[in-house]
Structures are given as C-alpha cells and as structure tokens.
Amino acid sequence: MEIERNELLRFSTAGSVDDGKSTLIGRLLYDSKSIFEDQLEAIESTSRKKGHDGVDLALFTDGLRDEREQGITIDVAYRYFTTPKRKFIIADTPGHVQYTRNMVTGASTANAAIILIDARHGVIEQTKRHAFIASLLHIPHVIVCVNKMDLVDFSEEVFTTIRSQFEAFAAKLLIRDIRFIPISALLGDNVVNRSENMPWYQDGPLLHTLETMHISSDLNKVDARFPVQTVLRPQREGFIDYRGYAGRIASGFYRVGDQVTVLPSGFSSRIKSIKGPNGELEEAFAPMSVALELEDDIDVSRGDMIVRSNNMPESSQDVEVMLCWLNNRPAQPRAKYTLMHTSNEQKAMIKEVMYKYDINTMERIKDDVELKMNDISKVKLRTTKPLLIDAYKDNRYTGSLILIDDQTNETVAAGMII
Incomplete structure (x- = not known):
C-alpha cells in the first residue's frame, strides 16, 4: 500500500495543566478519522457515563484508569495515526514541573514539538520551561498552538500579543523553526479543518502543517556512523568465508568500495558488500539496518564503530x-x-x-x-x-x-x- 511507504513524523505535545493537550490530540485523531470503531464506541460510552453531551476527546489519550479518575494525565502517552500523506507518532507529555523527566523522555526522539498556550493566560512560566526543554533537546521545529481561542472571541489581537511574547522569549533559545497557529481544540478550529471563525489567519491548520513540514534534513547525512551490534558468521553452504557486521546506520551514507576505518582499533579497509533485509545493496543510509562486509579480515566486535576514514567522531x-x-x-x-x-x-x-x-x-x-x-x-x-x-x-x-x-x-x- 502507498500509505505504508509514507514518511514518519514524531512529535510531542506539551503545555500547562488544563491547556487542552489531550483534547487537542483527541481532536486530531477524531477529525482525521484515525479511531477504530470499537475504540470510538468505548469512549462514547465512557463519555455518557461521565455525563458529557458529546464525545470527551481527552479520553483518547488518557490511557490509565487511575489518571482518568483523577482527571489528569501524569505519564507519557504514545499514540499512532496515519493520514494519506504521512504517518505520525505522538508523545503526549505532562505539564507539571515534577514530570520534567517525562517530557525529556517523550520529546527526545521528536522531529517537532507542539507547545500549547491557553489564550486567556498567555505565555507563563511553564510555557517557557517547555520551550527551553525543546531547545535543549534541539527539536528542530516548534509549533505554538494558542488554544481556547473561542474563550477570547477568536481575537486576532490576543493571538498577536501572545505570539510577540513567545518570540521575545524564544530569541534566547536554539530553535530553528517556530510556527504559530490559533486553535480551539474543543470546537476543532484550525486543528484538522480551517476555522471559519478566524478569517484573519491565512496559514494552514495544524494537521496540514504536520503533513507538509519538511523533516528529511533533520537526519545527519554528512557524518557516516555505523555502530556494530553483532558479528555475522553464518556456517551455511555458500557463506563459509562470509564475515559481516550488522547494525543500524546512525547517520550518513555507505557505498560499496568506500574507504572506512574501524574504531577504536583504527584499522582501515574498504566495504566489500552491503546486505539489507532483501538482499545486496550498492549503498545504504540512515536509519537502515544492514550488514557490512569488509575486504580485509579485521577484528571487529559489538560496540565498535565503522566510519569513513576522512570523517572521524x-x-x-x-x-x-x-x-x-x-x-x-x-x-x-x-x-x-x-x-x-x-x-x-x-x-x-x-x-x-x-x-x-x-x-x-x-x-x-x-x-x-x-x-x-x-x-x-x-x-x-x-x-x-x-x-x-x-x-x-x-x-x-x-x-x-x-x-x-x-x-x-x-x-x-x-x-x-x-
């Protein structure tokens, strides 16, 4: 299927307590039709038991029963969904200061971070903390969602003020790309569909931004790094003399014939062959899992690293x-x-x-x-x-x-x- 080959985007969400992170993710899943029927029926049933008129969108991410009973999300909740344009992994991280470790864990592999701000409160200490951690983790893209715009009459002035506040603070941080979107997660404005209540906002809604964000450059394509996970010595007919070094390419490219050095020993050789899951390859790149065969018989073991001879760590x-x-x-x-x-x-x-x-x-x-x-x-x-x-x-x-x-x-x- 075409969808199976779609590019994967990992993103985390962060915000202060009650800023609407779980509701936002629930809205993304619900409006993009990424919910299985049995899941939807279970959540609709739970919503009715709680006395809600419609679906409680926050239940899509509040996975632990005791968290639901307390009405808060206290762990990192991972969710997966797919659209025709891209696959996504979401890490919903808690907003409390005592769960900083959860945010670091959830955001450590993210390509992008969504930081929610309550339109009524603007940029507060927790907003700055989340932006600082995103900067510390070198997350290349940050999307600032100014939520609950319905509670400030969809005011452009409120949105512009919050944007200016965040930009002034972010000038001190190492974030390459910051985007701002005014939303109402509860009503769905500018989440999956463009809002009719905010005609002054001309850019795309959140899902469109996530689907079209350029992420291929986030991988290091320059520094060739191949940590060896295991040594392959198959004893089958036709493989008697084969000695391959298997692992996942951490960064960069490898091609048959490349001059490489094995570290920490410092011995050099050339790549004789590259084998992937489906057979021989002429070249491989991060994050592919492959086996490299070298022209020379060098002592290589797990924990060693095969790098290009002209580019050392x-x-x-x-x-x-x-x-x-x-x-x-x-x-x-x-x-x-x-x-x-x-x-x-x-x-x-x-x-x-x-x-x-x-x-x-x-x-x-x-x-x-x-x-x-x-x-x-x-x-x-x-x-x-x-x-x-x-x-x-x-x-x-x-x-x-x-x-x-x-x-x-x-x-x-x-x-x-x-």
Whole structure:
C-alpha cells in the first residue's frame, strides 16, 4: 500500500495543566478519522457515563484508569495515526514541573514539538520551561498552538500579543523553526479543518502543517556512523568465508568500495558488500539496518564503530553532558554506573556536576551539586574506555547516552553530549 511507504513524523505535545493537550490530540485523531470503531464506541460510552453531551476527546489519550479518575494525565502517552500523506507518532507529555523527566523522555526522539498556550493566560512560566526543554533537546521545529481561542472571541489581537511574547522569549533559545497557529481544540478550529471563525489567519491548520513540514534534513547525512551490534558468521553452504557486521546506520551514507576505518582499533579497509533485509545493496543510509562486509579480515566486535576514514567522531574518556536525572534516588557521589552509548556498554562515573538549571528561570545554579529527580545539569563523565561521540546537536544517536544503576538495573539518567 502507498500509505505504508509514507514518511514518519514524531512529535510531542506539551503545555500547562488544563491547556487542552489531550483534547487537542483527541481532536486530531477524531477529525482525521484515525479511531477504530470499537475504540470510538468505548469512549462514547465512557463519555455518557461521565455525563458529557458529546464525545470527551481527552479520553483518547488518557490511557490509565487511575489518571482518568483523577482527571489528569501524569505519564507519557504514545499514540499512532496515519493520514494519506504521512504517518505520525505522538508523545503526549505532562505539564507539571515534577514530570520534567517525562517530557525529556517523550520529546527526545521528536522531529517537532507542539507547545500549547491557553489564550486567556498567555505565555507563563511553564510555557517557557517547555520551550527551553525543546531547545535543549534541539527539536528542530516548534509549533505554538494558542488554544481556547473561542474563550477570547477568536481575537486576532490576543493571538498577536501572545505570539510577540513567545518570540521575545524564544530569541534566547536554539530553535530553528517556530510556527504559530490559533486553535480551539474543543470546537476543532484550525486543528484538522480551517476555522471559519478566524478569517484573519491565512496559514494552514495544524494537521496540514504536520503533513507538509519538511523533516528529511533533520537526519545527519554528512557524518557516516555505523555502530556494530553483532558479528555475522553464518556456517551455511555458500557463506563459509562470509564475515559481516550488522547494525543500524546512525547517520550518513555507505557505498560499496568506500574507504572506512574501524574504531577504536583504527584499522582501515574498504566495504566489500552491503546486505539489507532483501538482499545486496550498492549503498545504504540512515536509519537502515544492514550488514557490512569488509575486504580485509579485521577484528571487529559489538560496540565498535565503522566510519569513513576522512570523517572521524571525537574519542574521549572525559565527556561533558547535559544530564536529566530520571530516578527517585539522588545520584551517589562518584558512584559507578553502566553507560549505554549506541551499541557500546561500559562503566562510567559522574566526575563533576558543573551546574544545574532552574527549569523555570533558566538560571544556572552552581552551589547545589546534588542530582535529584527531574534535575537537568551539565556534568562531566569519566568512562573506563574512550567513547566515540558527536555533539547531540549534530547527531542525536551518537550524541546521546543513558546511565543504568548496576544494583537495581534501572535507567537513572539520560544525557545529551555537548
């Protein structure tokens, strides 16, 4: 089917409590007819039991029963839908300051972020916090949806004022593309269909923006990075001498005949063949999963990286990272953790906490070095062996890592390499 080949867009939603995130996603799914009949019937039934006249759109994303009973969304809810033009993965993240870690988790792989603003309240502290985290994660596209325009009489003046407020704040952030859309998620204005109540707004509705947004340039096509996940040595007839290195291309292109270097050993060779799921390939690119065969017999193992010889990543045992602490237990001073980076696993220690961010004010705090849940800090990590890294802003895959507690096997932190 043609739809199966559609480009995938991942986007996250964020906003203050009661700004209408769940209602907005419900409206997107409902108006784009992306709801199965049995789901719709169940939600219609639940809406009637709650005494609603129509469908409670927020129920499409409030997946946990106890969340529904409390009337709030407290976790990251992932939803999937498809239109004839594009496939989507939505991460609905909570707005409370104590769930910063959830927003970081939900937005870490996003191509775009939707930030909701209540038209009655304008830009508030939580709006700034969400924009700051989107900037920190280098999300390339931000769509600011000024919601509940029906409660301010669809006023162009209100929308223009909020837009100016956000632009003044965003001038200090690293966001390449910001778009503004006035909407009413409850009534459907400018969500899937163009609003008749706001003729002064001439651009497309939200779904059109998501469907037409250019995202191919978000992948790093320059730096060829191939972390080896496993070594293939099939013992079948015709494959006796075959030795392939399988994994997913993190970035860039690889072609048969390319001069490559295996790191950390530094040995060089040329690509003899590239095999994909459907057979031989002349070239492959991110994010394809392939097996590379080299012309020379080099000792290569899981955790190594095959790169172009004229384009090397940085290699270092002291790595500066923006770290978001995810665990209930604070970080232990100079404790050792298992660090996972691409297909590489090794021990690491938090050598120094350089400063922490006040998420609401964006101020740097240097006199409080204890890492607690939801803290975002700049730290120095010391690893047992050199890491092969790129800056997160250049390559999300080779520029990100996680720390795991050896005793509990819990993921305690996520980091973005600076």
